[in-house]
Amino acid sequence: MFYLYAYCLFSKIMTRLKMQNKWSTKLGVAIIFWVFSVQFISAHNVKSPTALSITEGSGDHNKREETDIEIENEDPEDLEVFRPTDKWQTLKPGHAVPAGSHVRLNLQTGHREVKMGEEEGLKYRKDGNGQGMVNVQGPSFTAEELKKALKNFKQGMDDPVDTKQEDDAVRAQFRPIEELKKDMEALNMLVETDVQVMMKLLNQFNNTNSTTNEKVKALLDLEYLVHQVDNAQNLVSMGGMQLVINALNSTDIRLQESAAFVLGSAVSSNPSVQVEAVEGGALQKLLILLATQRPMAVKKKALFAVASLLRLFPFAQSHFLKLGGVQMLSELFQTPGAEALRVRIITVLYDMITEKELISQVGMDLIPDSSHQERLRQYAEVALLPVLVEQGWCKLVPELLSSPEHDWREKALRTLLAMMAQCHTQYKQNPSLTVSLSELHEQYQELVLTEQDVGEQDGYFGEILALVDSMVVKMRQV
Structure with a gap:
């Protein structure tokens, strides 16, 4: 210009x-x-203290124009930092401004003016034709503060560090690796497999020096393990199954109860173990416990073992009939004081009846294999219903309808319907059965209405009422 x-x-x-x-x-x-x-x-x-970069914009040239300032010629350490405010102030020569401050040249006075930035960080600025990013960082430091900080930093780098003392402090907080290895080895010795645990329990049970309490504890621990199919099979391979079966003949009732408990858990849903138990004479010994004078706790566990042994195992069911098992259950059903076992006995018989019916009603589209044909043959040898009629079960089962327990009534009604083909005549000739069904019909009609009032359309009482109505309809048939 x-x-x-x-x-x-x-x-x-x-x-x-x-x-x-x-x-x-x-x-x-x-x-x-x-x-x-x-x-x-x-x-x-004339040495200019600063180099100005003016952002020109459209408009009157007499207007004051803002610009960003950058110190080029002066040494930053020799400048005094100016503290701007939110208003424009005249910047004196030799003053440095903090990063992010706004600087403008007043074209009328020729002086530079400065004020505080609007925000921290990077801000996008646009003024007329000029635009760009403005760095508006936080607080600034004077030259003396920067020199002092740099001096302290250099002194800290030169200070010697006692690394040995720090290493000793770290080692004191942790154990040596050698000790940790020894502890891990000891832990590995304590980790035992189920087979090892079962072997120790069998040794404890079979040891003549073990007390009765120790033997009972060993059996209860075994019962917890043999719920798993593999452990039950390992029990057989280790010879433990025969030890448990022999314990059914013990003179101590606690050992009899515990042994029956282990046996029932081991054979449950485990065909290979069921075979071993039957061949080992378990069924005969269990029936003896049910037929002789034994505490109710022993009979409950023995009946549990019998039910587990017979379930889905026609070979055992056939042996059960040959050993007089139905007659033994009939006597137990009528034994005074054994009322708590009645519903369990009915459940065993009902399961045996329905299993044979279900496997006989398989559809023709099922591809039969050799195992299926063998099961059909074995179930054909189980003539349970004629034995039930002969042993008087057509009159025994209706006695459960007088029970106040809904669960007992349900089990009795299902068993009566399962025996309907063989017991139809005796049902019609039983007046007490007719009266019981009539009373149950009225009672469960009211209970069904109560269920419907609370929003249960297909409740439990409705299922029992359907069983009662089915019994009444089928009894009226010729």
């Missing part, structure tokens, strides 16, 4: 001098060059 201004001034002076004489023209030119030289040298000798 200075050069443009000088050029315009020079042009005007030359125009006027052309109108004067030649000597005056030469003198004027010399004067103009002298002024131009003085101004040029003065402009270049």
Whole structure:
């Protein structure tokens, strides 16, 4: 701008001098060059403390324009940091401004002005045709503060560190690796498989020096393990099954009860173990416990073992019939004080009846294999229903209908329906059965209405009422 201004001034002076004489023209030119030289040298000798980058925008040139300032020529350590505020202030020479401050050049006064940035971090600025990112970082530091921090940092790097003392402190907090290895080895010795545990329990049970309490505890621990199919099979392979079966003949009732409990858990849903138990004489010994004078706790566990042994095992059911098992259950059913076992006995008989019916009603589209044919043959040898009629079960089962327990009534009704083909005549000739069914019909009709009032359309009492109605309908049939 200075050069443009000088050029315009020079042009005007030359125009006027052309109108004067030649000597005056030469003198004027010399004067103009002298002024131009003085101004040029003065402009270049004045050292500007800053380099300004002005962002020009459209509008009046007399307006004040904002710009970002960057210190180039001055050493930052020699500058005094200026603390701006939120208002424009005149910036004196030799002052440094914090990063992110706004700086502008007042074109009217020629002074630089500064104020605090609007926000921290990077801010996008756009002013007219100029735009860009402004770094508005947080607090600034003076040159003295920076020098002091750098000096402390260098001193900290030069300070010697007692690494040995720190290492000793760390080692004191942890155990040596050698000790940890020894502990891990000891733990590995304590980790035993189920087979190892079962072997120890069998040794404890079979040891003549073990007390009865120790033997009972060993049997109860075995019962917990043999619920798993593999453990029950391992019990057989280790010879433990025969030890348990032999314990059924013990003179101690606690050992009899515990042994029956282990046996029932081991054979449950485990065909291979069922075979071993039957071949080992378990069924005979269990029936003896049920047929002789034994505490109720022993009979409950023995009946549990019998039910587990007979379930889905026609070979055992056939042996059960040959050993007089139905007659033994009939006597137990009528034994005074054994009322709690009645519903369990009925459940055993009901399961045996329905198993044979279900396997006989398999659809024709099922591809029969050799095992299926063998099971059909074995179930054909189980003639249970004729034996039930012969042993008087057509009259024994209706006695459970007088029980106040809904569960007992349900089991009795299902068993009566399962025996309907063989006991139809005896049902019709039993007046007490007719009266019981009539009373149950009225009672469960009311209970069904109560269920419906609370929003249960297909409740438990509705199922029992359906069983009662089915019994009544089938009894009326010829």
